[in-house]
Amino acid sequence: MEPSGQARAAEVRRGAAFLRMQELGILAILLVMSALLAVRAPQFLTSTNIFNVLRAFSWIAIAAFGVAMVIITAGIDLSVGSVMAVAGLAAAMLLQAGHGTVAAVAAGLATGWLVGAINGALIAWGRLPPFIATLGTMSIARGFAYGLTGGWPVRGLPASFNRLGQYDVPVGPWQIPLPVLIMLALAVLCHLFLTRTIWGYRIYAVGGNEQAAALAGIDVRRIKLLVYSLSGVLSAVGGILMTARLGVAAPTAALGYELDVIAAAVIGGTSLMGGEGTILGVLIGAAIMQVIRNGLVLMGFPAYWQPAAIGAVIIVAIMVDQLRRR
Amino acid sequence: MGGGSGSPYWLEMRGISKRFPGVQALDRVDFEVAPGEVVGLVGENGAGKSTLLKILSGAYRRDAGSILIEGCPVEIQGPDHARSLGIATIYQDFNLAPNRSVAANVFLGREPRRAGWAGRLGLVDGQAMRRRTRAVLEELGVAIEPEAVVGRLSVAQRQMVEIARALAFEARLVVMDEPTSSLGQEDVRRLLGIVRALASRGIGVVFVSHRLEEVLQVADRVVVLRDGHRVGMLPREQASPEALVRLMVGREVSAGPDGAPGVPEGARQGPPLLEVRGLTRRGVVQDVGFTLERGEILGVAGLMGAGRTEMVRLLFGADRADGGVVRLEGRPLAIRSPREAIEAGIMLVPEDRQHQGLVLKMSVADNIALPSLRRLARLGGLRVDRRRLAQLALNQVQRLRIRTPALSQKVMYLSGGNQQKVVLARWLAQEPKVLILDEPTRGIDVGAKAEVHELIRSLAARGIGIILVSSELPEILALSHRVLVMWRGRVAGILPREAATPERIMWLATGHEVLESRRE
Numbered sequence: 001m002e003p004s005g006q007a008r009a010a011e012v013r014r015g016a017a018f019l020r021m022q023e024l025g026i027l028a029i030l031l032v033m034s035a036l037l038a039v040r041a042p043q044f045l046t047s048t049n050i051f052n053v054l055r056a057f058s059w060i061a062i063a064a065f066g067v068a069m070v071i072i073t074a075g076i077d078l079s080v081g082s083v084m085a086v087a088g089l090a091a092a093m094l095l096q097a098g099h100g101t102v103a104a105v106a107a108g109l110a111t112g113w114l115v116g117a118i119n120g121a122l123i124a125w126g127r128l129p130p131f132i133a134t135l136g137t138m139s140i141a142r143g144f145a146y147g148l149t150g151g152w153p154v155r156g157l158p159a160s161f162n163r164l165g166q167y168d169v170p171v172g173p174w175q176i177p178l179p180v181l182i183m184l185a186l187a188v189l190c191h192l193f194l195t196r197t198i199w200g201y202r203i204y205a206v207g208g209n210e211q212a213a214a215l216a217g218i219d220v221r222r223i224k225l226l227v228y229s230l231s232g233v234l235s236a237v238g239g240i241l242m243t244a245r246l247g248v249a250a251p252t253a254a255l256g257y258e259l260d261v262i263a264a265a266v267i268g269g270t271s272l273m274g275g276e277g278t279i280l281g282v283l284i285g286a287a288i289m290q291v292i293r294n295g296l297v298l299m300g301f302p303a304y305w306q307p308a309a310i311g312a313v314i315i316v317a318i319m320v321d322q323l324r325r326r
Numbered sequence: 327m328g329g330g331s332g333s334p335y336w337l338e339m340r341g342i343s344k345r346f347p348g349v350q351a352l353d354r355v356d357f358e359v360a361p362g363e364v365v366g367l368v369g370e371n372g373a374g375k376s377t378l379l380k381i382l383s384g385a386y387r388r389d390a391g392s393i394l395i396e397g398c399p400v401e402i403q404g405p406d407h408a409r410s411l412g413i414a415t416i417y418q419d420f421n422l423a424p425n426r427s428v429a430a431n432v433f434l435g436r437e438p439r440r441a442g443w444a445g446r447l448g449l450v451d452g453q454a455m456r457r458r459t460r461a462v463l464e465e466l467g468v469a470i471e472p473e474a475v476v477g478r479l480s481v482a483q484r485q486m487v488e489i490a491r492a493l494a495f496e497a498r499l500v501v502m503d504e505p506t507s508s509l510g511q512e513d514v515r516r517l518l519g520i521v522r523a524l525a526s527r528g529i530g531v532v533f534v535s536h537r538l539e540e541v542l543q544v545a546d547r548v549v550v551l552r553d554g555h556r557v558g559m560l561p562r563e564q565a566s567p568e569a570l571v572r573l574m575v576g577r578e579v580s581a582g583p584d585g586a587p588g589v590p591e592g593a594r595q596g597p598p599l600l601e602v603r604g605l606t607r608r609g610v611v612q613d614v615g616f617t618l619e620r621g622e623i624l625g626v627a628g629l630m631g632a633g634r635t636e637m638v639r640l641l642f643g644a645d646r647a648d649g650g651v652v653r654l655e656g657r658p659l660a661i662r663s664p665r666e667a668i669e670a671g672i673m674l675v676p677e678d679r680q681h682q683g684l685v686l687k688m689s690v691a692d693n694i695a696l697p698s699l700r701r702l703a704r705l706g707g708l709r710v711d712r713r714r715l716a717q718l719a720l721n722q723v724q725r726l727r728i729r730t731p732a733l734s735q736k737v738m739y740l741s742g743g744n745q746q747k748v749v750l751a752r753w754l755a756q757e758p759k760v761l762i763l764d765e766p767t768r769g770i771d772v773g774a775k776a777e778v779h780e781l782i783r784s785l786a787a788r789g790i791g792i793i794l795v796s797s798e799l800p801e802i803l804a805l806s807h808r809v810l811v812m813w814r815g816r817v818a819g820i821l822p823r824e825a826a827t828p829e830r831i832m833w834l835a836t837g838h839e840v841l842e843s844r845r846e
Contacts, residue, residue: 079395129728169391196708196709197700197703197707197708197709197710198702198703198707198713199707200702200710201692201695201696201699201710202699204685204687204688204692205685205688205692205696208685208686208687208688209681209682209684209685211681211682212676212681212684212685213685213696214644214664214681215642215644215664215674215676215682215683216664216696216697216752217663217664217665217667217669217697218665218696219663219665219695270754275685275687275688276687284346
C-alpha cells in the first residue's frame, strides 16, 4: 500500500523527534550543571572522576528503571532501599556459607523478585494502595535485614563476587567500571521492553487510564504484578552491585535510597500521575542527582549541608521542567 | 401566597438561555417559585433540567436572561454564593464528607465558634453544633444521631442530613434533583411528607424527578421542559401522567424507516446470535432477558438510572453478574472479564470515552491497537511490529475518516467525534460479533453524529449484532430494529419498531407498565 499523507506526516515528525524530545529539558539541565562544575572545579572532567560519578549512580539508576515502570502505572514503590539491602545480604550470606558467586547472585535476585511479587499481589489482588503496601514491605524487609544479621555487617566476601562491583573493563583508552556497563545494558533492555513489547504498551495504558485499559481487555492486575516484580528484581541488581563494590553487606545499607530512586525517576520526567516516563529520562535524572552530589564535594561544600542543597536542586529541576512543558 | 413587594414569587428566572458547543441546552426558559410552593420539573434526558438547576445553584453561568430573588436582580457567582442567597441544592450524588459526623456535615464550612478568645483562635463549639443539629433533625422528625458517621448511614438518611443542612442554613429555596431515585417505597413516602412540611414552613421547593406519580403527589404545579424549551406548565388539578408524557415527548419524530432495514431473513435461521436470560446483578440489574440476531440493531432505552449501562457492563464482563445465562451462537458463555468477552467477540464502546474509553496521553495509533497488540506482536509479545501497528491504525483511520494530523497525534487533542471514532476503530480492527455502543454520540457535533449513525448501519448490514444504548429517543427510533425499554433495572418491555412510538417508550420507561419481555 502507498504510504498516505498521514503516514508520511508521521515520518516527518519523527525527523523532528529529537527537538521535541521530552528529555531535552533535563538533558540541558544536566549539561549546564556539568559545564558550570567543569569551570569551577577542573578535576570534575577527569576520566577517573567521571567514571566514579557514573559508578556511584549506577545502582540508583538501575533501581530507578524499575521504580519508573511502577510510577508509569501510577503506582509507587517505597521498598526499593530495603530490597537493595536484603538482596545484597542474601547474596553475602550464601557466599559466607560457602556457595559460589552464581548461586549468591541468583539468591539475591530471587529475594528481590519475591518482595516485588508480594508488593504486586498486595496491590493488585489485596487492593491496598501502593503507598501503604510498599511502606509495609519496606519495613518488613529492613526488619529481616537486621534480624538475620543481628545488626552486624557480613564481611569477607570472596574476590570473585566483589569483582562485580570493582572490576574495570578496558574499553579502548578507558577503564569502564563493570556496574556502569551493566547499567547501560539494562537501560537498553528496559527501554526496549517499555517501548517495543506488548507489556510495555500495556504498562503505559494502565497508567494512562486504568479503566480504559481494563475495558480494552487488558488484565490490569497482571500488569501490576509484573511491574512490582520487575522493580524488585532491578532493585536487587542494584543492591548486589552495591554490595560487591563495598565488599560488605550491612543491614543498614541503602537506607533512604528509595527517595533518591524516586527523585531520579521524577526528575527524569516520569509523571507521578502515571502514563508518562522514559528510561532515558530516568538515566539523566539519576545522573543529575549524582552530579549535584559530586559537585558539592568537589567545591568543598560542607557534607552535613548536602541533603538540603540536593533537595533544593530537585525542586528547581522539576520546576524548570514543568515550565518547559507548558 | 403574597410575597413582600409586588411579585408573588421568591425566585424568578426570566428568559434563561445556555449554549454548549453543538447544543442549545436552554432557550429562553422562564421558571419561578413562590414561598411555600412545591414546583415539579420534568422532561426527558437532555431536556435541560440539569442545566437549569446548575444555573440556579451557581455551577453554570447563564448566557442570557435574568434571575430575580424577592424581586431584586441577582448575579449568582458560584455555589457558595447561591447558598448564601438562600438556595440549597441537593444533588443525586450527595455532597457529604462520608468520614465525618452528621453534625460536622450539617455545619460543613459554617462551623459555629466558641465564645470569647477560644472562638477567635478558631476553636469549634462542638456542643452547640450537636445541639442545633439535633434540633433540626427532630424538627424533620427523623431519628439520626448527630454523632453518627455519615458513611454508615443509609441513602435515605444521608438525604435527610442534606435537608437538615439546608434548614440549618436557613434556606428559602430547596432544590431536589431526583431525590427518590435510590429510595425504597417507605422512604419515598417519608421524603414526600417532609417536602410538604418544608413548604408549609414557607420554603419553596423545586422537585425534579422522572417518577411522574411522585411529582404529581407532591407538587403544586409541574413545569415541563423539552429540548431546552419550556413547553408547558400544568397546575396539579390538570396534570396527569398521560398529559405530562405527551408534553415531554411532543416533538415530531421521524421513525426513519429509510435508515433501518429489516433484519435479514437468513439471520432468523438457527440459534440467535446472542441470547440473554435472567441476567442479574443485585440491586442494579434484575432478571434481564432478550435475544439479538445477526445484523440487528437493538435499541436500549430508559431514563437515567434505569440500569442500561450496568446491564451492558455485565455482558462485557466489566462487572460480575450474580446470575443469568448468556449464549453466543447457541453456545453458553461464562464471561468473567472484558478480555474473555473480547475473545468471544463481544465488544463495548463505553459511555464515557474520556474516562473509560481512551488513554488520552497515548497516540491515535496506540489507542486503536490496544486490544490487538498480541496479534501485532512477534516473538510471543517480545516485539510489537510497529509497521503493522501503523498499517492497522491507518486502515481504520481511513475507513472511519478519523481526522487527525498524524497517527502519532495524542488522542487528547482530537475532537469529541473523532475520539469516539478512535474507540470504535479499536473494535472494528477485531472483527466483533456483537458490538455494544453505550451513548455513542453523546457530546459530539451533528456532523460527526450523522457519520457515526451511518457507520452503525453499515456494521449491522455486515452481520454484526448491535446493542445501542442511548438516551436520545430520536437516535434509538432512527436506528433500531427493536427497542428494549428498561425501568429500575428490569426489562419494562421490548417493542418491535412498528410499535415503538415515543409515547409508548416513555410510558414504559416511567414504569407505568412492566411487560413480560417478549421472547421469540
